[in-house]
Amino acid sequence: MTVQPQRDVKQVLREHGIHPTSQRVAVAEYVLDTTEHPSADLVWARVKDRLPVISRATVYNTLNLFVEKGLVRTYSLTEGAQVFDPKTEPHHHFVDEATGEIHDVPWEALSVVGVADLEGLEVSDFQVVLRGRSRPPR
Numbered sequence: 001m002t003v004q005p006q007r008d009v010k011q012v013l014r015e016h017g018i019h020p021t022s023q024r025v026a027v028a029e030y031v032l033d034t035t036e037h038p039s040a041d042l043v044w045a046r047v048k049d050r051l052p053v054i055s056r057a058t059v060y061n062t063l064n065l066f067v068e069k070g071l072v073r074t075y076s077l078t079e080g081a082q083v084f085d086p087k088t089e090p091h092h093h094f095v096d097e098a099t100g101e102i103h104d105v106p107w108e109a110l111s112v113v114g115v116a117d118l119e120g121l122e123v124s125d126f127q128v129v130l131r132g133r134s135r136p137p138r
Contacts, residue, residue, distance in 0.1 A: 007033070016069040026051040027062045031072060037083040037093075037102040077102055077129055092128040105130065 009028045010020040030046045044059040066072045072084045092105040
């Protein structure tokens with residue numbers, strides 16, 4: 001588990017119109033600062049270590065609130081599981097088929113053409129999901 005430097009989570013929640021209860025703060029402290037792309041169950045497992053009384057339903061409801069308020073995004077990148085991503089700016093993903101790990105790919109690393117020209121479609125958002133295996137560094 002990789003965690004980025006901490007920020008004032010309570011202030012971030014307030015800025016997004018979310019009342020910072022202890023449960024919401026506990027979920028935010030993990031999900032907003034992780035580089036993982038956790039499922040709701042993984043968030044629950046990680047947060048439960050620090051706040052044993054938190055319920056699975058509270059974690060699910062909190063994550064859905066975070067999505068609604070634009071604090072995190074949700075993706076269906078792996079079969080049967082939605083994952084949550086605190087990186088809300090445009091980017092793509094690479095799913096390592098050997099490990100199941102999901103890696104961010106910078107938006108500018110790929111060029112997608114013709115989206116605006118798709119007949120009969122008004123595209124509001126898109127991303128590319130790459131699948132394969134990570135290569136060892138050369």
